[in-house]
Amino acid sequence: EAQVTQNPRYLITVTGKKLTVTCSQNMNHEYMSWYRQDPGLGLRQIYYSMNVEVTDKGDVPEGYKVSRKEKRNFPLILESPSPNQTSLYFCASSRYRGSKDYGYTFGSGTRLTVV
Amino acid sequence: AQKVTQAQTEISVVEKEDVTLDCVYETRDTTYYLFWYKQPPSGELVFLIRRNSFDEQNEISGRYSWNFQKSTSSFNFTITASQVVDSAVYFCALSQGGSEKLVFGKGMKLTVNP
Numbered sequence: 001e002a003q004v005t006q007n008p009r010y011l012i013t014v015t016g017k018k019l020t021v022t023c024s025q026n027m028n029h030e031y032m033s034w035y036r037q038d039p040g041l042g043l044r045q046i047y048y049s050m051n052v053e054v055t056d057k058g059d060v061p062e063g064y065k066v067s068r069k070e071k072r073n074f075p076l077i078l079e080s081p082s083p084n085q086t087s088l089y090f091c092a093s094s095r096y097r098g099s100k101d102y103g104y105t106f107g108s109g110t111r112l113t114v115v
Numbered sequence: 116a117q118k119v120t121q122a123q124t125e126i127s128v129v130e131k132e133d134v135t136l137d138c139v140y141e142t143r144d145t146t147y148y149l150f151w152y153k154q155p156p157s158g159e160l161v162f163l164i165r166r167n168s169f170d171e172q173n174e175i176s177g178r179y180s181w182n183f184q185k186s187t188s189s190f191n192f193t194i195t196a197s198q199v200v201d202s203a204v205y206f207c208a209l210s211q212g213g214s215e216k217l218v219f220g221k222g223m224k225l226t227v228n229p
Contacts, residue, residue: 043222097215
């Protein structure tokens with residue numbers, strides 16, 4: 001089944017404890033992105049990647065890191081999480097712009113709470 | 116800068132009513148893509164449709180239809196004969212050329228009552 005898999009689905013952590021949210025897609029998509037969703041602010045892009053070793057900042061990159069060493073994986077790293085990073089996080093992937101399959105498929109989400 | 120506005124934040128209808136969700140976008144690019152996503156109460160984001168800026172054809176998929184009008188920068192979504200399962204938050208989004216910054220509207224919560 002074609003899908004984007006995020007882990008974990010739920011995570012409660014403490015301020016300052018480094019964590020990684022994993023994202024993997026099995027559709028051979030070129031593009032991958034991370035978003036956070038917050039009440040009243042909607043969905044905002046954190047980082048995106050247009051291919052292996054190519055990443056760029058979205059609208060709210062502060063406090064996050066990403067890497068794209070393999071095409072299928074795009075982990076989101078919080079080096080020193082803070083309570084304002086409590087949010088619902090989504091990973092997404094897509095074929096390249098211009099392909100007939102262009103359009104983002106989202107993972108099921110990761111609900112992160114930082115205390 | 117690109118921007119997506121969903122003026123309605125919440126709508127409540129009775130089953131079988133038709134409902135239209137408005138989406139107005141702003142972009143300076145001539146090449147761009149528009150999307151609609153559905154977020155049911157379970158929380159996942161479900162892709163509904165994609166439109167590129169060169170294709171103004173309206174589209175119908177079952178009870179869903181989309182009206183794209185470049186002249187008014189709108190990409191509206193209509194659900195015909197709504198059902199309880201349509202209850203969800205619906206997002207309109209824009210992607211313009213040169214980057215993959217997908218910009219979302221704030222979303223519109225639709226509640227369909229039996």
